[in-house]
Structures are given as C-alpha cells and as structure tokens.
Amino acid sequence: MTKKPIIFSYKQLPEEIDIHDFKNISFHHHLRNGDTVLNNVLQIYENEHVKKLNLFPSAIFPAYTKILDLLKNNQINGITTNYMNGPVADYLSHQPLPGKITMQTHGGRARRILNNQTTLDIAYIASPYVDPYGNAIGYKGKSVFGSMGYAIADAQKAKIVVLITDKLIDTKLEDPEIDGSYVDYILQVDSIGDTQGIVSGTTQITTNPIGVKIAKQTTSLIKELGLLKNGFSFQSGAGGISLRVTENLKEEMVHLGITASFFSGGITQYHVDMLEAGLVDKLYDVQCFDLAAINSLRKNTNHMPISASVYANPEDPNQVIKDLDIVILGATEIDYDFNVNVTTDSHGKIIGGSGGHSDTASESKVSIIVSPLIRSRIPLIKERVTTITTLGKHIDCLVTERGIAINPKRQDLIDKLSKTNLPLKTIKQLQEEAFKYTKQPKKLKKYDTMIGDIQDRTNKIIDHLYKK
Amino acid sequence: MSRSFLFLPGNNPGSLQNLDIFNADSIIIDLEDSVTFDTKDEARDLVYHFLSKFMFKTPSIYLRINDISTPFFNDDIDVLDSLEFKGYVLPKATKESVISLSKKTDKSIIALLETPMSLVKSEAIISLKQVDAVLLGAEDLTTAMKIESTVSRQEITYVRSKLALECAAHETLFIDTPYTDKDDLAQLKNDCLQAKILGANAKSIIHPNHVDVVNTVFSPTTHQIANAKRILKKAETHQKGAFNLDGKMIDKPIINRAKNLIAQAKKYQLL
C-alpha cells in the first residue's frame, strides 16, 4: 500500500485538484448538524467562482448554509440527495435550479453510484480516524460519528476521493470502513465538526400522551399480527414514537422470554441497551444517532457498521433489509391509497425526504406508519398526498391515536386482526374522524413549475417536486 | 363505576380535544388548580364551547369547578350547568358547600376532601345523598398538616382507611388521591395497590400516561369475574328470592353487585 499525499488546508485544494473541471461532487451527512466539512469545502468553490456544480450530498441539514451562498451566486446546476431540511430546503422550494433536484432513497443512491449510472467526480469524505494509506473508520478519533455507511459507495466509485480528517494516525488501520486503495488525497484540518451535532431533537423517546397511545396501539398490533416471536427482526428509526414502540417491545420480549435476530438502520441508545441486555443478536448500523451508539460500535462486536449498499441496495446480494420483518416509519401525509409523504409539507415546501423510508417499506414483511391523526389542525390523511415519497403498495398499516387502518391490499393482515379488540377502521373513516374536529381543509392549488423528481429505490421516478 | 378519573387542564385546547383517547373511564376537566387566576374566564368559555360542540358517551365527563369561597364558583355553575356532562368535582368540599352546590344542580357530585377539617367531618359529607363519590386530595391535606409526602405514602394510611370505611358504609365510591411523579410507573403501581388494599375503588390521575396502570390495578380480578358469573348462572334457575351457592346465602343485593361487576368487565373488555 502506498501513502497518500496530504493536503494541509482547504485553500490548497484547487492546487491539487481541478475543481473547475470536475463538477459532480459528493458528501456524506454522518456528522449531521455538527458537520463543518461541507461548508468549508464549498467555501473554496465560492472563492474560486466554480460554476454549474452538481452536488450529491447524502442529505442536507440546516447547518449546511454554504450551499445557500452558492445557490445565490448561481454556482449550482443540480442537487441530488436523499433528505433535506432547513434554509437550503426552504430556498429550493421557491427558487428552481438551472438543472433539477433529485430526491433518492438511501438504497437507491448507493445502487445508482455502484452500477455507474451516477458519475461522481470528487467525493469529499469527512473521516474521523485515518491512517497514512487512506484507510478510515468513523467510530474513533476526536470528531467521531460512528458508522460511515453512506460514504462507502462514493469512495468506491468517485474519480477522486478526498478524505478530510482531524485525526491522522501513524500506524496502519486494520479492517477499515473506507478502504485506502480507493483514496487519492488526505486533507488534514483542525476539526471536521462537532460530534454533539449528530444528536437531533427527534432521537428522544416520546412522553407525549398521544405519542404514547400510538406506540401502545402499535405494540398491540405487532403482537396481534403474531410478529413478536423468537428471531424476529425490526427497524424503528429514531422518531419519538418509534422509540417508544421499541421500549414497549423490549418489555414484551422480556415478558415473553424471546430475542430478536437483528435491528437495522439508524441506531440509538435504546437499541444498544437491548443488544447489551441480550435481547437482540446483531445491530446493522448504517448511521449512529447518538453518542451511545458510537461507543457501542467501538466495544460491541455484534454491533456492525454497514454500507448504504449492504443496508438497502436492491442489487446488493447481502442486502440486510430484505430479511426485515417489521419497520416503523413516520408520515407527514398519507392518502386513500396509502401513499406516504415525508418529503414536503402540505404546502409543498421541502422538509425532508425518503432516507431509508421507501427502501425499508418495500422490503420489510410489514411496514407500519405511526403518526398523530391531526397536527395543528392539519389532518394527516389526504385524498392524495402532496408529494409521494413511498408508494402505497409498500405500506401495510397506519396507526393513529384514533384507530388503525390496514391497507386493503393486505387482506391477510385484516383476516388475522378481525377477531381482536384492536380499533380497526378504514382510512376514510379515520379521515372523517379527523374532519369532525378540523373541518375539511381547503384544497390547495397545485403548483405547476416542476423543479425536481422523486425516485424510488430502483431510481424510477414516482413523483415530482413543484415550485411553491 | 369508573376505575380511573383523569384530570385535564381546562384551559388547554390540545388536551380537551383529545380527552377521549387516553382510555380513562372518567375525565375531570379542571377549572381550578391548573387554571391561573387571570385565565379563569378563558377556561370557562373554552370548556363551554368545547362541550357545546362535542358530546361523549365514554368517557364520563366531570368538571372540577372552583370552590365556594371564590367568586368563580357561581360563574362556573351558571355558565356550564346547562351542558351535557356527568357531574361536578367540588374542591375543598364541606357539608355546607355540597348542599349549596346540590341546590343549584341535579348533576352528580364528587366531593374533594382535602382540608383537615373535611377529613374530620368526612362521614357527614359522605352520608349526604347528593354525594356520589369522594375524592381524597392528599397533596393539599399534607401541606395543611405541615407534613411531608413520602414515597411509601405512610402518612395517608389513616385517612385512606377512614374514607374507605365510611364510603363502604354509605355505599359511596372512594377515589384515591393522584400519584404525582409522572415518570415513575413502577412506584405508581405500588401506590395503586396500596390504596386498593386499604379499600379505594378507583384512582384519580394527573398524567395520561398513568391511566393504563390505574385501570389494570382497579379492574375486577379474574377471580371476581368468575365468581360473579357463577352467581348469575345460578340465579337464572332461581327466579325468586335468595338461594344457596357453595354453602353461602345469595340474595338480591349480591346478585345486583355481580351484574354490575360483569357489566363493568364487559365495558373494560375483560370479557
């Protein structure tokens, strides 16, 4: 193995790399709101007046404000990402790009990069712990963030790979997440960001009574469906209600004396506690949501970092989520056909994106949406969602505080539940219950300037984004 | 017939419009302690418009109005009494204030006993025919007595026992004081069990997340249900008068109690 050339400041980047010629550049979002790499790299692009850039960040967070400056300078042609919120998302909702916005899924992004449909020129990879040969891991160093899952496809396929690190060690790393053979440069900086920033407000278990009620109903649903048995697999994400379901399941599992085979996706303290209590055999971790998860990656051999491809790429032979029994997911809107929107609000403003939503809903045996029926007078259920993030054919159940609706396509589930005490309703009945309180909202006019596409995990376009 | 009486703040629209999802058998909409002095009128108007618009078969709705020494007592009743709800919870109840309230309404009254004097004279209040239930307010009581609340609740053993006995004597429902730590569900369960052992029939609640524990503890036991079923089965063949079951005399009041218990079990989805 050869040692990689080291660059000592962002300012030297243009001397080493032709940033004007290589327009397609990618980033990962593992440091979430604590990341400073994206802003610092893009500062160079601003200084150098690089035009017609195509950005491929795996997600865009509120802290990534440099993108906003480049947008205002008209330096960006297109943006491809899996999730975005904050000022950049607000801006893009109103101001069309010269190119377009492409919203992908975690699995779909990896798939498209690995099968060469997406050409990445430069991958800028924030890496907390790097050896001179370009090997990197994410769960050691001073700016740790855990799994590096979303950056691995980028490292394998980008023409130029730059690791940005604030911890360069002397000895060779064994068993790295990023393999040094793909790496071209190491950029050494004082800090790649703030680990605390990975903890988002949503990774708190809910104590809100409505959330608690929804979680309780969801737990009953899982039990009544007969899914709670030895060796089951589960993904909950980090939403407050989902985490409450996880906690409830833990109690049930202890009570029944059963264990789960694996949990996947984003990992939190709650999942780690269950691993350490022997309630689950393995954690497949594509992203750490808190510090406990990072610490666990370091010490628990059954807690394994995986790449986005191994996580959710439908073409990956080792895809983890194809063995998933249950996934719990959120929704900002759901419609009569069970299509789910987590990409825009009901006014069409971009507030999120699929992430692994559409991937896990497609693969898991049962996908369950948990959400309050009404949020600030806006009913969850629409005749048609503003934007389709996940197609209704992949969604099986909806649990709200006022009842449970099962997708009519899942007659098998309906049959199983018919003799139980669960409050089953049709999705239209649930909507009527909501209208009893809110009244029917005025239908908003559909906007007509198309500004982007929503892809499913096979990269088929399933809906569009419109200018607000 | 309720196991759980959940207090919800009267000036909070978010709580009001979700009052039927928490699984509580009864809801007590609060116009007193949770409503600050300068928003009493806001809360009263809000509850008025809420109950005018939405009707509930379950849960049963009670209103905790302000006590008789405040200017709000009359306003609360005058504005709200015409609405559909089950009854009032009267704070700082005395024999005199219960009688005053009962002259103004035909609705059910739950007397909230929370002063040392009301506990001394509790039987006089419980024996009033207008009083359908008694609620122990231990927080105010212990504060007035200048004693600390303890986790073991040893300090209220006597008043719990006293009220349980007097309520049993007058066939009045005894509702226990709420448990105040919203996060400690394990200790809540202990508290419920202790109250039940001493003779409480139900418990008041100040956080929706407590409802399930309270409902579980105060539900009829499987043993009680089985016994009631046996009584009713035997009663089917003995149309008139008393009969003997397993060597015990079964008469009309016992049969009625068994019927109630079964109705309750059905309502709570235990059957």
Next chain:
Amino acid sequence: MFQIKEVLLEEEKAKVIHFLHENNLDYETDIDYTIMVYDEDELIATASLARNVMKCFLVKKSYQDQNITGRMFRHLETILEARSIEHFFVYTDPTNADIFESFNMNVIVETMNTVLLEGNKNINQVLHLLKKEYDISDAKKSAVIINANPMTLGHMYLIEKAALESEELLVFVVSEDASSFPFEDRFMIIKNATEHLHNVTVLPTSNYLVSKITFPKYFLKEDQLIKDEQTLIDVLVYKEYFVPIFKINKRYLGKEPYSYNTNKYNEILQSHLGNHIKVIERKESDNKPISASLVRKLIKRNNLEKVKKYVPKATYDYLQSTRGQKIIEQIQSKTLRRH
C-alpha cells in the same frame, strides 16, 4: 407541568443570574421584572422585563422544543398589558428571531449576536408618521441627535454650525425620560433656543434612538463602559431607518473630550457611517469645554450665575420658571448622576 414564578427574593435573583452565567448570558442591571419557569424543582427557563423591553430569555437546552418561550412571552405580554405598555421590544439571540416573529413581532435590526424586535408597532410606520406630523420634506438634509440635559451653549454652537452648513437641519431630541430634565422640558428649551434658525426642525427620536431600548448601557454610570455590540444596534437603527426615511446625508456630532462612552459612541458611528458623520469641535468657555454635566454640577452647587455663562437664554429662563425651580430642587437633593 411547568410553573411560572416571578422573582421576588434575592436568592431567587441570584439563582437566575447564575443560570444565565452558566449559559454565557448577563443579567442586565435595568431589569425590573423577572420570571423563572420550573419543572418540578428544576429551574428550566427565565425571561425578564426592563420597562418595555423583554430580554434575557433563556430556556434550558433539553426543553427547547416545548414552546416555553411562547409561555414566557405570553406571560410578559400580560404584565405589559397590566402596565398599559403597548409598544414593546424584545432583545434576543438571532437564532430565536423566528420564534418571536411567530408571535407577530417585527425584526428591527440584527447583529451577529443580537436581534431587536418590536411588537404592536412598526418602526417604518412610526417614523413615516413622525415625518408627516412635522411636515419634513424629501430634500437632502442634516441631523443632530442630542439629549441636552439641559441644553448648553455647546449644543447651541453645534446646532448653529450645522444649520449654517446645511439646507435643512433636523434636531432630534432623545425622547427617553431617563435624565434629570424631563423630555418635554428639554424639547421645549431647544425649540425656544432655535426659534431664530429658520431651517431647523426640532423633533423627538420616539423610543428608537439613544434610548434604553437601542442603547441600554448609555444611561448607566460612566464606570460601566459600553461595548461596541450595544452601540451597534443604535447605529444600525439610525442607518437603516432614520437615514433613508428622513433623507439625512450628514450627521453632526459634538466632540466629547471627557466622556469615554460618548467618545466611544462617536467612534463607532464614524466607523459605520464614514463621511456621513461630521465631528464639530466642542465649544469652550474659559478654556473649558462646555458640557451638560458641568452645568448640572453647577446647579447642584447652586451656582446659577456661573450656569448663566454656559447656557442659552432659553435654558436660563426655564431654570428661573417654577418648573425649572422644581427640577433644580430635585437635582440638589440627589447625588449627581451623569445624565
């Protein structure tokens, strides 16, 4: 359930100050009302009022998504209602601006560390109304902003000099009633003293300039030095609103050899406004620069003959009037304050 309590005891105030310090915030000395929010026994938030300004908002990090700011704001609003104060302001961190805008407040100006918002009024409207009320033209003009506590020959010199060099001159009198001489009296004296200058209009600053709102520290004692940051708000308000609305192209300042704070203020004004600012040498008498504080000192010592040498006739006449006598008595009965 959260409980809002007002600060009554010294130890409660100490607790709030400690809480603020832990989060790198200061408890401002002009605060006259403070609330604390408790979750059980834990202090989780605080906010304060300084007359018509809400400030020192702090919510513990783990409670920041529970609309506690909204509750505190609503509580302070009712206090202001009870005090019959309609027009009010909020000082806070720029990251909180969104929250207050959702309560219908308008951002006036924003710096790196601070944002100033107002409720129930809008500075654009207020200043346009003022402009209309005093019948101010749209021609280019100069401005002088003075507190004049009371007006001296130094002020007179500054105004006369500026009036001579300008087509039109606006003399803004600081409306804040935090000085020995009440605003109405200061205003009247200046009006009388400048009657002979036909291109001069005297008008109030109406809350927005050199007030306790834009510039709380200006009214503190000299030993509490002002910082650039606080002055900046005042400068920005002037630059972003007064300049365009009143079409001001020059602002005259009197040089201030004694007051560190006034000098500092002048410096910051110059650094932000450059050529817009013109500094006039201080008028001297017996080799001593004339200042209002000197005049107040003399009044305190009851040396009215000497005062006569330093003030215009309008000021001296006022001091002889019954109103003026009352103020003299007040000044003499108090220990001297700077303004």
Next chain:
Amino acid sequence: MNVSAGSYESNDCLITLEPAAELECIIHSVVKEQFGEQIELVLKQTLAGHNITHVKLVINDKGALDYTIKARLETAIRRMRDLDE
C-alpha cells in the same frame, strides 16, 4: 386600550381586540392557506352575534379548532365590555 385572550400554545390562538373606526380582521395562522376563510367566518359570525362593528381584531392562530377560536373571541369580547363599564 386593547384586550386579549388565548395563548401561543399549539392548538390554541391569541385574539386581541382594539376599538377602531371600522371592522378589521387580521389573521395570522399556521394553517391560513387551508383554513383562513373558515377562521374569518367564525370570527365574523361571533362578532356579528354581539353586534360588534367597530373593532380591530388580530388573531395569531397556532392551529386552533373552531370552538377554541370562538371561545377565545367570546372571552376577549367580555373582557373588552368589562373594561368599558
């Protein structure tokens, strides 16, 4: 002098009334696009029910249902009348 009732809590609204030369309703709402007209209808009906025609009403709505809007307005109206007496 203006009067107000309500709060900035989610599901609530804050209504302020101020005497004015004519009827003016200013609506700030997080759901204005979907429910702005409905909110205005409730406000105007309630005002009309009290024969109130000379008032400036400002509502800051955080997703309140009709009954809440009506209740807050009723309280504000009573507070305004109490002030007049």
